[in-house]
Amino acid sequence: MLVIDNLHVSVGGKEILRGLSLTLPAGAVHAVMGPNGSGKSTLAHVLAGREGYTVTAGTARFAGQDLLGLPAEERAHLGIFLGFQYPVEIPGVSTMYFLKAAVNAQRKHRGEPELDAMEFLKVLRREIKGLGMDEAMAQRPLNVGFSGGEKKRNEVLQLALLRPKLAVLDETDSGLDIDALKTVAAGVNALRAPDRAMLIITHYQRLLTYIVPDRVHVLSGGVIVASGGEEIAEVLEREGYAAFATTTLSAA
Amino acid sequence: MTHNERFLTDFAAVAADLPGASLDWLCRVRSEAAGLLGERGLPTPKAEAWKYTNLQPVARLSLRPALTAPPRPDPAALGDLRLPCACSRMVFVNGRFAPELSTIGAGVPAVSLADALVREPGALAPWLTQEREADTARALNTAFVTDGAVIRVPAGRQVEPPIHLIYLGTDGETGAARYVRNLIAVEAGADATIFETHVSGGDTPAISSVVTQIVLGAGAALRRFTLQREGAALSHLALTEAELGAESRFENFVVSVGGRLARDEIAVRLAGRGAACVLEGVYLGRGRQHHDTTTRILHAEPAGRSREHYRGVLDGAARAVFQGRVEVAPGALKTDAYQLNENLLLSDDAEIDTKPELLINADDVKCSHGATAGSVDEEALYYLRSRGIGVRDATAMLVGGFVGALIDHWPHAGAAETLRRAAAAWLEPVVALQEAA
Ligand SMILES: Nc1ncnc2c1ncn2[C@@H]1O[C@H](COP(=O)(O)OP(=O)(O)OP(=O)(O)O)[C@@H](O)[C@H]1O
Ligand SMILES: [Mg+2]
Numbered sequence: 001m002l003v004i005d006n007l008h009v010s011v012g013g014k015e016i017l018r019g020l021s022l023t024l025p026a027g028a029v030h031a032v033m034g035p036n037g038s039g040k041s042t043l044a045h046v047l048a049g050r051e052g053y054t055v056t057a058g059t060a061r062f063a064g065q066d067l068l069g070l071p072a073e074e075r076a077h078l079g080i081f082l083g084f085q086y087p088v089e090i091p092g093v094s095t096m097y098f099l100k101a102a103v104n105a106q107r108k109h110r111g112e113p114e115l116d117a118m119e120f121l122k123v124l125r126r127e128i129k130g131l132g133m134d135e136a137m138a139q140r141p142l143n144v145g146f147s148g149g150e151k152k153r154n155e156v157l158q159l160a161l162l163r164p165k166l167a168v169l170d171e172t173d174s175g176l177d178i179d180a181l182k183t184v185a186a187g188v189n190a191l192r193a194p195d196r197a198m199l200i201i202t203h204y205q206r207l208l209t210y211i212v213p214d215r216v217h218v219l220s221g222g223v224i225v226a227s228g229g230e231e232i233a234e235v236l237e238r239e240g241y242a243a244f245a246t247t248t249l250s251a252a
Numbered sequence: 253m254t255h256n257e258r259f260l261t262d263f264a265a266v267a268a269d270l271p272g273a274s275l276d277w278l279c280r281v282r283s284e285a286a287g288l289l290g291e292r293g294l295p296t297p298k299a300e301a302w303k304y305t306n307l308q309p310v311a312r313l314s315l316r317p318a319l320t321a322p323p324r325p326d327p328a329a330l331g332d333l334r335l336p337c338a339c340s341r342m343v344f345v346n347g348r349f350a351p352e353l354s355t356i357g358a359g360v361p362a363v364s365l366a367d368a369l370v371r372e373p374g375a376l377a378p379w380l381t382q383e384r385e386a387d388t389a390r391a392l393n394t395a396f397v398t399d400g401a402v403i404r405v406p407a408g409r410q411v412e413p414p415i416h417l418i419y420l421g422t423d424g425e426t427g428a429a430r431y432v433r434n435l436i437a438v439e440a441g442a443d444a445t446i447f448e449t450h451v452s453g454g455d456t457p458a459i460s461s462v463v464t465q466i467v468l469g470a471g472a473a474l475r476r477f478t479l480q481r482e483g484a485a486l487s488h489l490a491l492t493e494a495e496l497g498a499e500s501r502f503e504n505f506v507v508s509v510g511g512r513l514a515r516d517e518i519a520v521r522l523a524g525r526g527a528a529c530v531l532e533g534v535y536l537g538r539g540r541q542h543h544d545t546t547t548r549i550l551h552a553e554p555a556g557r558s559r560e561h562y563r564g565v566l567d568g569a570a571r572a573v574f575q576g577r578v579e580v581a582p583g584a585l586k587t588d589a590y591q592l593n594e595n596l597l598l599s600d601d602a603e604i605d606t607k608p609e610l611l612i613n614a615d616d617v618k619c620s621h622g623a624t625a626g627s628v629d630e631e632a633l634y635y636l637r638s639r640g641i642g643v644r645d646a647t648a649m650l651v652g653g654f655v656g657a658l659i660d661h662w663p664h665a666g667a668a669e670t671l672r673r674a675a676a677a678w679l680e681p682v683v684a685l686q687e688a689a
Contacts, residue, residue, distance in 0.1 A: 048638045049634075049637070049638065050634050050638075051630070051634070071637065071643070072634060072637035072638045073637040073638075073640050073641060073642050073643070073646075075638075076637070076638055076639055076640035077640055081638075081639075082638055084635065084638075087635070088629075088631050088632050088634075088635040090632050090635070090636075090649075090650065090653055091653055091654070091657040092652065092653030092654055092655065092656035092657030092658075092660065093649050093650070093652070093653035093656075097649075098636070098639075098649070101636075101639075101641050101645065101649065102636075102639035102640055102641055105639070105640040105641045105642065105645070106639075106640040109640065141653070141657065158639065162639065162640070
């Protein structure tokens with residue numbers, strides 16, 4: 001479903017991804033772990049279509065289609081979703097209004113009828129309840145003044161509403177308390193499906209006990225330095241990244 | 253004939269037909285004002301207060317107001333101007349009160365200026381004669397004023413729901429100037445909310461001049477909301493002068509979307525201890541529109557508090573000016589003044605001149621100001637786009653949010669809602685333009 005091959009990406013003249021390759025089949029859940037600054041979020045944003053990155057080599061294809069030239073909204077229309085590590089605060093735009101606009105933009109693109117206010121509210125209520133969130137939150141301006149955990153739950157709410165084909169979750173677990181972590185993991189697990197792939201970026205093995213990945217990749221210095229089963233996360237937990245640091249940041 | 257000479261002939265032609273023409277004192281006031289205008293002409297950019305706003309195109313327009321009975325617009329035309337409340341409503345058509353379109357609730361202390369000049373001229377004399385004209389743009393209004401609202405809220409009274417003043421310009425009298433003078437007194441401990449709508453159509457250049465004098469007694473409160481939606485060729489010159497008694501509170505909120513040239517000048521004097529004023533507004537410009545917001549706040553007594561927050565959105569070759577002057581008089585200790593002007597520029601040709609001016613002559617005061625100008629937040633735009641919302645809609649959401657975040661907390665839900673809708677209506681073509689670009 002997602003095939004990244006020898007991807008080189010620089011930002012502001014600095015090469016961040018340095019020949020990254022990764023294949024994520026449909027239905028699979030892969031985890032990406034790696035030290036701070038190793039390029040995890042860069043990878044996530046390059047997939048989601050943020051501007052300002054220069055791809056100097058390599059490709060990223062989604063369902064056979066070249067992703068890298070597409071604007072962010074078209075990638076979303078293809079079914080790509082990024083759960084932001086740092087969700088953006090947007091004053092003056094109510095969360096509800098935003099969520100409805102997002103859902104309807106995607107429905108419209110798929111040729112489905114847009115949901116009216118009542119229909120949307122019904123769907124929204126169901127998902128909000130499923131994630132143990134407060135309905136009042138939907139009336140507040142998007143992410144403004146939300147606690148760290150509330151912002152992350154709001155990302156998962158969007159995931160649940162938009163039901164993408166590829167979900168990239170960038171540290172969705174950081175900032176969540178243990179109960180929230182379980183709720184969020186249950187929400188993510190419920191979305192596991194044969195036609196949906198997920199790339200879960202995390203620093204903590206703990207999340208992976210709730211969302212058990214099919215494969216774990218270690219990203220360091222802009223390349224995948226190791227891939228394997230769950231045991232990799234356990235090695236990391238015990239020994240840290242030194243165990244895999246064939247490429248270090250200082251070398252980058 | 254020079255413009256200045258023409259001002260005098262225009263005045264001479266209509267003076268005898270202006271309201272209050274039988275009152276000697278008023279005739280004197282008017283002809284002095286006209287004389288000043290004839291001598292000096294309208295302000296030029298040489299005057300500091302008019303440095304960024306050129307009135308010379310205005311000087312070419314006819315100064316004569318229409319004086320026959322105003323054409324009657326279809327009351328249905330008022331439909332979308334009505335507030336979502338059972339307000340008292342005074343409608344002025346081309347600068348003259350239209351009683352048949354107005355409804356003033358029993359006991360609501362509002363009358364038209366022309367009526368008041370007939371019924372209680374003595375009460376108006378101090379309002380209309382007190383001043384040395386601040387400048388000739390004000391003198392223009394004094395010379396030609398045809399009508400306005402006179403509102404006097406007696407001590408301790410609370411006026412609720414708001415009084416809605418609608419100033420309608422119709423195409424029937426194309427090119428005629430409109431002059432309105434509002435006199436508003438909120439006496440000690442009284443409380444009132446006023447909503448003003450200025451709206452006109454047509455694309456014939458004309459002058460719309462509005463001078464509003466406000467006096468708040470001790471502990472009084474006045475909230476004033478204004479929607480300025482003049483036609484695209486209008487020169488809208490608004491001046492508000494407010495005198496604030498001890499512990500009184502004046503809150504002024506404006507959404508300004510109309511006019512070829514729109515000046516919103518507000519001079520507030522915190523004349524009593526512990527007075528407070530809030531000046532907030534939004535100006536939205538496109539094409540070759542020019543928006544000028546000029547505020548002057550004088551902290552004359554201790555413990556006053558002033559808050560200013562203006563947000564502008566400029567597209568096309570629109571230009572805006574924000575001049576914010578805050579003066580703290582000697583002895584006005586514990587003054588607390590804050591000013592912020594933020595601008596969103598949607599095109600490379602849009603321009604903002606923002607000029608804060610703090611004159612602090614007292615110790616132990618807190619004064620701060622800030623100004624920003626920039627384009628739409630890229631990070632926010634990306635966030636919305638990553639959810640599948642196209643650039644056009646995402647930009648509209650962000651601009652709407654920028655404006656809405658300020659309006660949303662304005663202290664009257666109905667007024668805020670109406671003003672937010674007016675701003676949203678303005679935004680649609682802006683975004684369409686961007687898409688075409
Ligand atoms: N605009 C930029 N200009 C220069 N360097 C940048 C820019 N954006 C990101 N970087 C650098 O790219 C590197 C990778 O950043 P990235 O956010 O991808 O790391 P990460 O693996 O997600 O880290 P973390 O675990 O802390 O979230 C960092 O060294 C960062 O400073
Ligand atoms: Mg990161």
